[in-house]
Amino acid sequence: MSTLEIKDLHVSVAAEDGAKEILRGVDLTIRGGETHAIMGPNGSGKSTLAYAIAGHPKYEITGGEVLLDGEDVLAMSVDERARAGLFLAMQYPVEVPGVSMANFLRSAATAVRGEAPKLRTWVKEVKGAMSELDIDPDFADRSVNEGFSGGEKKRHEVLQLSLLKPKIAVLDETDSGLDVDALRVVSQGVNRYRAAGDVGVLLITHYTRILKYITPDVVHVFAGGRIVESGGADLANELEENGYVKYGAGAEAAS
Amino acid sequence: MTDVVSGLAPELAGANRGAGLVPVASAGERFTSFDVDAFEVPGGREENWRFTPMKRLRGLHDGSAALDGTAAVEVAGAGEGVTVETVGRDDARLGEGGTPADRIAAAAWSAFREATVVTLDGTPEPVTITVAGPGEGATAASHLQLRTKPHAEATVVLEHRGSGALADNLEVVLADGSRLTLVVTEEWADDAVHVGAQHFSLGRDATLRVTSVALGGDLVRISPTVSYRGPGGDAELVGLGYADAGQHLEQRLLVDHAVPNCTSNVLYKNALQGKEGVPDAHTVWIGDVLIRAAAENTQTFEFNRNLVLTQHARADSVPNLEIETGEIAGAGHASATGRFDDEQLFYLQSRGIPEDVARRLVVRGFFGEILSRITLPELRERLEAAIEAELAVTGA
Numbered sequence: 317m318s319t320l321e322i323k324d325l326h327v328s329v330a331a332e333d334g335a336k337e338i339l340r341g342v343d344l345t346i347r348g349g350e351t352h353a354i355m356g357p358n359g360s361g362k363s364t365l366a367y368a369i370a371g372h373p374k375y376e377i378t379g380g381e382v383l384l385d386g387e388d389v390l391a392m393s394v395d396e397r398a399r400a401g402l403f404l405a406m407q408y409p410v411e412v413p414g415v416s417m418a419n420f421l422r423s424a425a426t427a428v429r430g431e432a433p434k435l436r437t438w439v440k441e442v443k444g445a446m447s448e449l450d451i452d453p454d455f456a457d458r459s460v461n462e463g464f465s466g467g468e469k470k471r472h473e474v475l476q477l478s479l480l481k482p483k484i485a486v487l488d489e490t491d492s493g494l495d496v497d498a499l500r501v502v503s504q505g506v507n508r509y510r511a512a513g514d515v516g517v518l519l520i521t522h523y524t525r526i527l528k529y530i531t532p533d534v535v536h537v538f539a540g541g542r543i544v545e546s547g548g549a550d551l552a553n554e555l556e557e558n559g560y561v562k563y564g565a566g567a568e569a570a571s
Numbered sequence: 572m573t574d575v576v577s578g579l580a581p582e583l584a585g586a587n588r589g590a591g592l593v594p595v596a597s598a599g600e601r602f603t604s605f606d607v608d609a610f611e612v613p614g615g616r617e618e619n620w621r622f623t624p625m626k627r628l629r630g631l632h633d634g635s636a637a638l639d640g641t642a643a644v645e646v647a648g649a650g651e652g653v654t655v656e657t658v659g660r661d662d663a664r665l666g667e668g669g670t671p672a673d674r675i676a677a678a679a680w681s682a683f684r685e686a687t688v689v690t691l692d693g694t695p696e697p698v699t700i701t702v703a704g705p706g707e708g709a710t711a712a713s714h715l716q717l718r719t720k721p722h723a724e725a726t727v728v729l730e731h732r733g734s735g736a737l738a739d740n741l742e743v744v745l746a747d748g749s750r751l752t753l754v755v756t757e758e759w760a761d762d763a764v765h766v767g768a769q770h771f772s773l774g775r776d777a778t779l780r781v782t783s784v785a786l787g788g789d790l791v792r793i794s795p796t797v798s799y800r801g802p803g804g805d806a807e808l809v810g811l812g813y814a815d816a817g818q819h820l821e822q823r824l825l826v827d828h829a830v831p832n833c834t835s836n837v838l839y840k841n842a843l844q845g846k847e848g849v850p851d852a853h854t855v856w857i858g859d860v861l862i863r864a865a866a867e868n869t870q871t872f873e874f875n876r877n878l879v880l881t882q883h884a885r886a887d888s889v890p891n892l893e894i895e896t897g898e899i900a901g902a903g904h905a906s907a908t909g910r911f912d913d914e915q916l917f918y919l920q921s922r923g924i925p926e927d928v929a930r931r932l933v934v935r936g937f938f939g940e941i942l943s944r945i946t947l948p949e950l951r952e953r954l955e956a957a958i959e960a961e962l963a964v965t966g967a
């Protein structure tokens with residue numbers, strides 16, 4: 317069973333008037349088999365947490381630790397983190413013109429699994445995973461995310477999740493921009509991933525609607541760059557009714 | 572076919588003259604001559620020289636290059652249906668493909684001592700022609716003509732290697748109904764300078780497929796001109812260039828549609844990878860397409876894409892479409908220059924792909940469209956390997 321430990325994490329970004337602190341001491345532990353939801357108002361730093369864990373160069377870690385099964389994640393390069401078992405489903409997946417989805421998926425699987433998947437089983441595996449997410453087989457020949465709609469991009473993030481089978485997956489607003497049908501398909505994909513192994517999920521969302529499909533074990537409220545309250549699934553219901561007003565005082569604009 | 576183009580804008584009225592037996596030039600109205608002295612010595616500010624680093628031309632443009640070296644031409648694989656001749660300057664066939672349109676092409680024409688003429692008939696096996704530079708510090712002029720017999724179908728690989736400076740003309744004269752697949756590689760040593768004019772002349776219903784691969788050399792400037800002698804001609808020119816630090820790769824194309832029912836398709840892709848402290852990696856792509864008044868039912872498309880992999884790189888791209896008749900099947904042009912940016916790198920790395928592999932994926936994907944046109948597997952694999960090697964040299 318894997319464990320991701322985030323201890324007193326402080327993160328800044330470079331701004332015009334010097335470094336700006338966005339995360340102000342985040343403490344969070346996610347164990348295999350658990351699903352945590354992080355909810356919070358826009359600008360509370362939720363996405364920064366996701367990108368900092370993945371190692372985006374824009375974010376500077378100014379304090380704290382991130383450990384995956386005791387290994388220092390912050391000392392790893394971006395690709396090393398992924399190979400160690402971390403995955404970030406991005407809110408805005410990046411277009412990579414000229415690289416076909418098929419080629420990209422195979423390269424990623426080769427890197428993460430440490431060897432090239434056997435061609436025959438791989439083709440089958442990809443086809444199956446695509447059909448589970450209602451992705452047209454033609455997408456395999458298209459450039460990575462190029463010209464994809466918002467919903468198509470999200471499906472492909474979950475497709476990668478299902479093929480790369482990380483130990484811990486961070487899903488950053490995977491529900492945003494999805495219609496109800498797409499939300500259901502994407503959520504089912506995440507649930508299949510959860511069911512298939514002893515994996516941890518950190519679900520970052522602004523809205524509660526995805527939590528109707530993916531039931532969290534723990535809900536955290538994020539405001540002002542840290543977790544201000546944690547509770548069970550019913551905390552989400554309370555947020556749905558009352559919004560983030562109660563936490564608004566501590567929330568400074570940050571993105 | 573009509574002689575008069577109706578509804579022509581007043582400023583284009585003169586274009587009607589192009590409908591006659593002797594087409595009047597327009598983009599077209601560029602000066603051409605076999606005589607080097609008919610051209611002014613370019614200073615570098617002229618439209619057709621403004622992107623070229625004149626100081627690195629080794630004097631090919633101003634007469635200071637002696638052009639007394641030898642660029643050896645070797646023909647391999649010349650079996651049945653292939654005739655290889657070495658001919659003097661007075662051979663009547665020389666010049667059929669076209670006339671030099673800049674001073675260096677004219678200088679090459681004025682200086683070459685003997686020309687190689689390769690005639691292709693029937694369906695010969697692929698022929699490989701290697702042109703070697705004159706050696707470091709030397710300058711040379713050379714001349715090569717490829718000809719097809721009517722309805723011939725042939726494949727020619729033309730490789731450029733070695734050191735020194737070369738000015739040359741390549742004539743490709745396609746007979747009616749013939750088909751030529753030509754792969755031209757620029758695999759020069761680091762010091763080499765190659766300024767080449769390519770004259771493609773297509774007979775009635777002739778088909779030309781050219782793939783150009785520019786990898787080596789200090790400065791490589793190639794100016795292909797496509798002209799059609801009869802209707803039904805079909806030309807496709809695709810190319811790739813990989814400019815690394817300090818390298819200047821220039822492609823200047825003119826497709827001259829002067830007769831009806833012809834097709835042209837141009838696609839060039841360049842990748843650039845510069846380095847601090849050396850001159851920019853520089854690519855220049857000029858794509859001129861001229862559809863003269865007589866060239867009704869022309870179908871043409873030209874496209875240039877550049878991928879800037881690093882800083883210290885500069886891609887110039889100038890697509891230019893001149894249309895003198897409204898009676899065309901289709902015409903389009905496009906140019907796009909993009910950067911391999913940090914976000915793309917982050918995305919690929921976040922899926923476990925190491926940085927060097929990510930970079931290779933992007934470049935391979937980018938060039939795949941061009942390399943896939945090369946049907947000779949060994950050649951394609953060698954060029955793919957050469958590109959990988961370029962990536963490894965300057966890659967992260």
